[in-house]
Amino acid sequence: MKDVVATALMLLVAAPALAADLTGTASVIDGDTLEIRGTRIRLHGIDAPESQQFCQDSAGKNWRCGQMAALALSERIGRRTVTCEQKDKDRYGRVVAACFVGGENLNAWMAANGWAMAYQQYSKDYVGAEATARAARAGIWAGTFQPPWEWRAAKREGKPQVANQSRLAPVTAPTKAPGECQIKGNINSKGERIYHVPGGRSYGQTQIDTSDGERWFCSEDEAQAAGWRRAGQ
Template sequence: MMRHLWAAVIWGMIFVLSGCGVPPEGTAGSDDDAFVQAVLADYPQLKGKPYSVDQVKRVVDGDTFETASNNKVRLIGVNTPESIGKIEPYGKEASEYTKKHLSNRKVFLFTDTGNTDTYGRLLRYVFVEGERIMYNELLVREGYANPMTVPPNVMYAKLFVQAERSAREQGKGLWAAGKKPGSSTGVSAGTNNEAADSTCANPEIKGNINARKEKIYHVPGGRYYEQTVPEQLFCSAKEAENAGYRKSKE
């Protein structure tokens, strides 16, 4: 009789403990998993990519922040004007925008191909809990950042260029009247050679920064034109050169 009683007690404890366990990440029914599935529906290229969940502890500037787990994160594919040291036009505004949207928020951090940059910062696509638009994209779409593609992390290069074009057409942020942003159409900060509204509707010259940090532009028909993922787009060679790019030798 006693043996049966102890057996019942043990099985009861096992049942209670198994019911109280925390579901592992990715288990159906968890809030995190439901959010991740919604993100993957909107950004299917991220399927199968590793991700982590963290909390933003401190925003460094518009495109960089530190997490509660003491990692420094750099947003993939975008670049905001400098807000520290040599302050650039709209740098403070971009920094404040990111502080407002990310400070103390729970974030989902997805990888591309490369894991860290030369400074040891994690390179990530960032999603704020409950907000299905990628924060990298949002920064560009609202006019607080420009695309900056650094291979091998090129998954959303075209998306960011399209987002910048949308911000420019709507006059948002950097593109508001009177601003002189570093742009994907060759109107760079501090350059007075051509007005922002003189750019063409379909810029075809591709500007790219290689591994040696050289700024090179490629014209249609060039050897590397088709395979180049642009960080900036220009309407003319003059625009590219005004932005500090040199023509590709091939």
């Protein structure tokens, strides 16, 4: 019994005081990374443009979206105390957390204001926030851009930056059903990509707005290959 108690005490002593370690004055490293008292913190569930990344505005002109994302986060925090709730650690040893200032979720704020994308590979928590920014054409959604994870991959491979190959809004998609392509690819209020087939319960009332990233498909295989799922009804 004494051994069990001793082991438990050792574990308690060894456990880090995460609440204390993750509360304090924060320095902004980039649009999704903070530092508090020497601890690097990666904002959970979002991915902001990299510091050296450019986006294109509605006129096709380059602008430093990565730099602006970091500035937006810094201005939002100001001199206020930041509190981060750890969720994990990434492969670089950084704490992965949801961070708050004045009760506001900074992760959600960055996504909702178009300064970061929902990082759906790791979490669906901010898909709705991203949809809000996309609908409002806020931040990076005002023009075209390359998702940060694709930008990083291209840089590692030595490829030139591409002006957004995989943004959700294909500007050339038709507003009316093109010939035999009758399947409706709709984006709901949560940012989920769902397709509706003729005869489906919601098919008739579903409107397609290609300027908001919605589109038509010619087959279910095509829709699924593009990452859309069939409507439940």
